[in-house]
Amino acid sequence: MLASTISNEWAYVGITWGATAAVIGGYAVMVLRRGRRLSRQVPEDQRRWM
């Protein structure tokens, strides 16, 4: 009973941390890729970041 409760808790913990990492990681990759693609379309003098 106790073992079942503990493993059940860890499943929710795992889903939370896993989903957070996956969503943020996926979003970051999407933004970085879009940035690379758009950078090729814009003249060099308009993408000099500080």
Add this chain to the structure above:
Amino acid sequence: MPNTPLAATTDVAVAPVSTSSRGTRILGALTLVSATVTILYSFWFSKADVELGNTVRILYVHVPTVSIAYLCMLANAVFSGIYLWKRTAFSDLMASATGEIGVLLLGLTILAGMMWGRPTWGTYWEWGDPRLTSTLLLFLMYLGYVTVRNIPAPRSARNTRSAIIGIVSALLIYPVRMSTEWWGSLHQGRTISAPGASKIQGAQEFALYSGFFTFMFLAAWLVIHRFRVGWLADQAEAGQLESVIAERRAESAGDLGLGKVH
């Protein structure tokens, strides 16, 4: 020694073919270090809570994400207000970036809350609960903000509409924050900013604060990249428009015979 073209060009800094810069790389490294510390404290140093058991580890994500989501949404309202006042591209793009990151973090907050609610309250969701329902409403309003930004429309109209939605949506943040005290809720009250002593301490408190720093660095890193993507998208669109106008002018000149040399 002859001055070769190669030697002449080595002093010129080349603009990166990406949204990265030295600043974002430092911020990215800081985020990774902070995330490592948070993970170590959340899973290794922080033990299971006496009352909450291992589900306390969900709170190390849930509480920081909602706090940083609120910060992003407040920043969105400030930049939206500046946009309506000054009409600058900078304020519009900053509002767009902070709004998008804010809704992303609030979505993760809701998910973490549901994962915490099931083993603790015995349910993923309770529609009658003011905190849960108002948070969902806030999430939907910012989802509307992001949707309006992606609907094709003249840029000025799109920016104005989204700025108004951003400001109106931010008005809901305070009632959501105070809902547990005003209306009573299944959701617990404030944990670390409540009057009196903090309810958590030791490694648990450190894990929570470390989570705040991690998500703050992460949000800043994402906002900078997202701002630059928005800037590049606007520049690319303007460039395409200019080339289309130039093509049309050339075609018109050709039709009139202006381009021919006699």
